[in-house]
Amino acid sequence: MGGDSVRSRLFNRWSHAMRPLLFTCPKTKQQAPAGIETDFETLRAAWSETLKVSCPLCGGVHNISVRETYIYGALNDALDRHPVPLG
Numbered sequence: 001m002g003g004d005s006v007r008s009r010l011f012n013r014w015s016h017a018m019r020p021l022l023f024t025c026p027k028t029k030q031q032a033p034a035g036i037e038t039d040f041e042t043l044r045a046a047w048s049e050t051l052k053v054s055c056p057l058c059g060g061v062h063n064i065s066v067r068e069t070y071i072y073g074a075l076n077d078a079l080d081r082h083p084v085p086l087g
Ligand SMILES: [Zn+2]
Pocket: 025, 026, 027, 028, 055, 056, 057, 058, 059, 060, 062
């Protein structure tokens, strides 16, 4: 049992992990969790879709384009590489 195999297993698990999807509430302009967990592949496949999200900030329901959402922890990584067109 080597430490390396444990480490790589943890790494693989993280890279395929479902992450909380975030959106920006149009009323409060604050970031909020959409109550959905997803991964990059799912998000990319649904890029042109619209989500109906119950907003925990203002209590309303928003129609949010998937391209206006982002995965927690992913935004800074993406911005480091290239600008992300939001909206
Ligand atoms: Zn809201």
